Amino acid sequence: MIIEVDARGLACPKPVINTKKELEKLEEGVVITTVDNNIAKENILKLAKSLNCESMVIKEEENLISIEIKKGENVIIEKKEESDLEDKCIYISSDKMGLGNDELGQVLIKGFIYTLTETKPYPKQILLVNGGVKLSAENEATIENLKILEEAGVEILSCGTCLDYYGLKENLQVGTVTNMYTIVESMKNSANTITI
Template sequence: MLVEIDARGLACPKPVINTKKELDKLENGIVLVTVDNAIARENILKLSKSLNCEASTIKEEKDLIVLEIKKGKDVIIENKKNEELEDKCIFISSDKMGQGNDELGDVLIKGFIYTLTEVKPYPKHIVFVNSAVNLTAKNKATIENLKILEECGVEILSCGTCLDYYGLKESLEVGCVTNMYNIVDIMKNTSQTISI
């Protein structure tokens, strides 16, 4: 069975949600998804992997990207798990820690992220939204420590809408771009979410 989805022009996370709805209906077959930006492509590729589907980009032009997703019993995607990771999500919504003095807040968030590298087990996910995306795209001190965590298997995720809003889409230095569907899915399915 072949299903085609045209998700061009749809705001995040609708391309992912529409793709998941079609994949959920399908037992075996192929879903072709057309999107118009790289962030949507990456989010759909990540969704496909999480659903144990095989996905690839079969066409890419300026504002036209076509993805082919194969679903069926013969498709097996290896899911690597790091046993040293704890089933927790750290949710960071600001590039400062706490309320009050911004200079102090900047020092505290740098210290917090450094301390995460020193305390095991590491969390499975660290999600950055709103101004916190500065920590994955602009703040050299936090980027260096986040790369240490990423190398150990921690998933570092920055909200694509937030990166766009702050003009940082091309500046991401650690981790990958995510969407609201994936963020909600992680928060619902991990044993604990800690908000900073």
């Protein structure tokens, strides 16, 4: 069975949610989702991977990208070594830490990210939303330390809508672009979510 999803023109996270709904209807088969931008494409490919489905881009032209997702048997599940990771998610919504003086808040958030690199176990994920995406795109000190965490297996996820809003989509230096669906699922599935 083949199901086609036209997700062109839909705002994040609708392409992912619409694709997931169609995949849930299938025991075995193919979903082909068409989107009109690279962020949506990457989010669909990440969804497929998270659901242990095979996926590939079958057509890519300007403003027209089709992704084929196969659901069924014979899917190889890739497992990461997570011995130094704890089932925690850190949600950061600002490039500052705490309320009060902004300059002090920027110093504190740099110190926080650095301290994460010095304490184990590391969290499984760091979610960056709103002004928090500046930490993965603009702030050299935090980018350097986020790279250390990423190399150790921590998933660094920056909200694509937020990157677009701040004009930072092309400046992302560490981690990957994500969507609201993945952010919500990450928070729900984590044993503990820490909000900064």
